[in-house]
Amino acid sequence: MIDRKRLQERIEEELKRFEETHPRSKALFERAKANFIDGVPMNWMVKWAGSFPIFVESGEGAHFTDVDGHRYIDFCLGDTGSMTGHAPKGAVPAIKDRIDRGVTFMLPTEDAIWVGEELNRRFGLPYWQVAISATDANRFALRLARHITKRQYVLVFNYCYHGTVDEAFATAQEGHTICREGNIGPQVDPAQTTKVVEFNDIEALEKALAPGDVAAVLAEPVMTNIGIIHPEPGFLDALRELTRQTGTLLIYDETHTMSAGPGGYTGAYGLTPDMLTVGKAIGGGIPTAVYGFSEAVAERIRGTIDVEGADVGGIGGTLAGNALSMAAMRATLENVLTQEAYERNIALAERFSEGVESVIQERGLPWIVKRLGCRTEYWFRESPPKNGGEAAAAVDYELDRYMHLYALNHGILMTPFHNMALISSQTTVEDIDYHTKVFRDSVDALLGTRV
Numbered sequence: 001m002i003d004r005k006r007l008q009e010r011i012e013e014e015l016k017r018f019e020e021t022h023p024r025s026k027a028l029f030e031r032a033k034a035n036f037i038d039g040v041p042m043n044w045m046v047k048w049a050g051s052f053p054i055f056v057e058s059g060e061g062a063h064f065t066d067v068d069g070h071r072y073i074d075f076c077l078g079d080t081g082s083m084t085g086h087a088p089k090g091a092v093p094a095i096k097d098r099i100d101r102g103v104t105f106m107l108p109t110e111d112a113i114w115v116g117e118e119l120n121r122r123f124g125l126p127y128w129q130v131a132i133s134a135t136d137a138n139r140f141a142l143r144l145a146r147h148i149t150k151r152q153y154v155l156v157f158n159y160c161y162h163g164t165v166d167e168a169f170a171t172a173q174e175g176h177t178i179c180r181e182g183n184i185g186p187q188v189d190p191a192q193t194t195k196v197v198e199f200n201d202i203e204a205l206e207k208a209l210a211p212g213d214v215a216a217v218l219a220e221p222v223m224t225n226i227g228i229i230h231p232e233p234g235f236l237d238a239l240r241e242l243t244r245q246t247g248t249l250l251i252y253d254e255t256h257t258m259s260a261g262p263g264g265y266t267g268a269y270g271l272t273p274d275m276l277t278v279g280k281a282i283g284g285g286i287p288t289a290v291y292g293f294s295e296a297v298a299e300r301i302r303g304t305i306d307v308e309g310a311d312v313g314g315i316g317g318t319l320a321g322n323a324l325s326m327a328a329m330r331a332t333l334e335n336v337l338t339q340e341a342y343e344r345n346i347a348l349a350e351r352f353s354e355g356v357e358s359v360i361q362e363r364g365l366p367w368i369v370k371r372l373g374c375r376t377e378y379w380f381r382e383s384p385p386k387n388g389g390e391a392a393a394a395v396d397y398e399l400d401r402y403m404h405l406y407a408l409n410h411g412i413l414m415t416p417f418h419n420m421a422l423i424s425s426q427t428t429v430e431d432i433d434y435h436t437k438v439f440r441d442s443v444d445a446l447l448g449t450r451v
């Protein structure tokens with residue numbers, strides 16, 4: 001259905017337009033190359049659809065402005081880090097106040113008490129620890145899982161993403177664990193640390209857990225990083241049952257599935273993991289993350305970490321749990337990521353999905369839309385993928401690039417790496433409807449329906 005030659009021409013056209021309209025970003029990018037590899041402070045920033053990243057001036061709510069003076073609707077929202085909207089009004093005063101009174105002490109502040117109680121209420125786990133990033137929360141959870149089970153392996157689902165966690169950069173190939181393509185400098189061959197099975201494959205999961213050598217399953221309850229893939233009916237029940245039967249700990253990573261509701265997918269569907277991790281949005285954009293444990297897990301940890309070795313065990317970190325992170329989490333949970341906010345944002349995400357679906361239907365495209373709470377995404381395939389392997393096979397890098405570029409040139413930022421949009425409390429109905437219009441125009445320009 002897509003004429004690849006025409007697609008290439010459209011990309012060239014949009015790239016030209018992008019370069020012409022972003023001269024300041026281009027100049028800054030050229031200067032940055034002198035001191036940053038590839039001209040960016042973090043290597044993923046090269047993966048935007050333009051020939052260079054746009055440099056940001058400022059952001060407020062669901063919008064931001066770049067150094068060339070263009071204003072964008074931000075559906076990327078820091079790939080979830082700013083799901084609260086930029087500079088969220090409900091959290092900024094408390095964050096500023098904390099900065100004025102000191103940021104980091106390596107001592108607890110009273111905000112920790114409120115945060116612990118609130119996390120318990122939302123996720124149903126009584127005990128918590130704090131990290132600086134979701135990656136760290138996952139790493140620490142895995143360390144603790146191996147520590148208390150004395151088992152070697154971690155099980156993850158094919159094409160998962162859990163941050164820069166070594167064990168998770170593995171994929172399955174004909175039943176074997178191999179390095180995920182692009183894995184830079186792996187510490188060890190992941191086959192030594194990791195078992196990988198496809199999401200929604202109960203039989204494969206049962207087989208992998210049967211020997212009793214897996215410390216933990218680390219999973220998103222709904223996969224989000226190779227596109228949104230929902231669990232089939234009964235899959236999460238089987239996962240819980242099989243992990244219990246085999247003495248394997250079940251860790252849910254709610255960093256992205258936090259879009260499902262105030263307590264993530266766990267809270268929304270009454271799941272009962274042994275451990276849970278969540279980062280990104282939870283601090284309203286301030287780096288912080290948490291990992292929680294059930295009573296039974298806490299019981300097994302207690303007494304196994306001696307005071308003398310507390311700072312060299314490989315969990316924690318100097319800045320983790322700092323006063324600023326705690327104040328930011330408290331304010332974000334108390335005033336921003338509230339039940340009312342979710343209700344509003346989820347309704348808008350439905351409107352976004354319906355808008356895109358209407359264009360897909362009008363134009364007879366073999367595409368679909370998937371949604372998880374206030375996170376929504378369109379796919380270039382006819383039916384929802386069942387697992388990561390199927391999803392990875394449907395990735396169309398060129399088509400993604402075109403759609404992103406077109407949107408960018410029309411004042412819309414989508415999440416890089418896939419066609420995902422997040423809705424914040426400041427996203428408006430007008431923003432959503434404008435996206436539908438731009439999406440329709442981009443499709444028409446591509447199909448030649450209208451140029």
Ligand SMILES: Cc1ncc(COP(=O)(O)O)c(C=O)c1O
Nearest residue numbers: 133134135161162163253255256
């Ligand atoms: C599900 C999930 N867990 C963890 C992470 C890691 O987050 P961070 O890069 O902030 O450490 C990500 C990042 O995209 C993620 O999608």
